[in-house]
Amino acid sequence: MRLLVVEDDPTIADPLCTGLRREGFTVDHVATGADAIAAAPADLVLLDLGLPDVDGRVVCRELRAVSNVPIIVVTARGEEIDRVALLELGADDYVVKPFGFRELVARIGAVHRRTASAVPAVDAQAAIDVGALRIDTRTHQVTLAGELLTLTPKEYDLLDYLARDVGAVRSRDEIIHDVWDENWWGSTKTLDVHIASLRKKIGAERIVTIRSVGFALVDPESDQ
Ligand code: CA
Helix, strand or coil, rough: CCECCCCCCCCHHHHHHHHHHHHCEEEEEECCHHHHHHHHCCEEEEEEEECCCCHHHHHHHHHHHHHCCCCEEEEEECCCCCHHHHHHHHHCEEEECCCCCCHHHHHHHHHHHHHHHCCHHHHHCCEECCCEEECCCCCEEEECCCEEEEEHHHHHHHHHEEECCCCCCCHHHHHHHHHCCCCCCCCCCHHHHHHHHHHHHHHHHEEEEEECEEEEEECCCCCC
């Protein structure tokens, strides 16, 4: 597993990279946002928000615009963390400095598992078709009328989850529990943010809100 560590402070980066290599990871280290954006593809990115050249948030958004790589944001203690804003940028998790090394390794493992394996395929189905929407559960590619969509890992998980039973109403609690296994981001606002961003990508009419219950994925072209 190849990690990209984006950290400008050598007193943090050096022991961190050494420790991660000792854990068996292949580690690329860059110290600026520009180098992070230009870096070779990685399996996971550890991204310091306080970089000397480009704001880490911008780096996060730029990385997310071109790939689905899982991103763990690293913030300094006291830095104001807007969780919803981080989610909207496409971050998968975050840690606050100073963090424990074991905790970080556990987080890397959890985020990687979550994004790499997602939900096991039902009936060994390779693709789920919901009208013009096609979800390939093996490659995690989603197309709408043949056009490839770029979803964040969490948006994909959410869509995949709803698509397992098209038309079924999933309660907010069920979705939070099943898609956000650790409930890390806490508030149910997280879910609304993801529903909203997913609607923007697949078409608002494809996810219906059942007031005070939850959400369902539907085929708007179908008669049912
Ligand atoms: Ca920094």
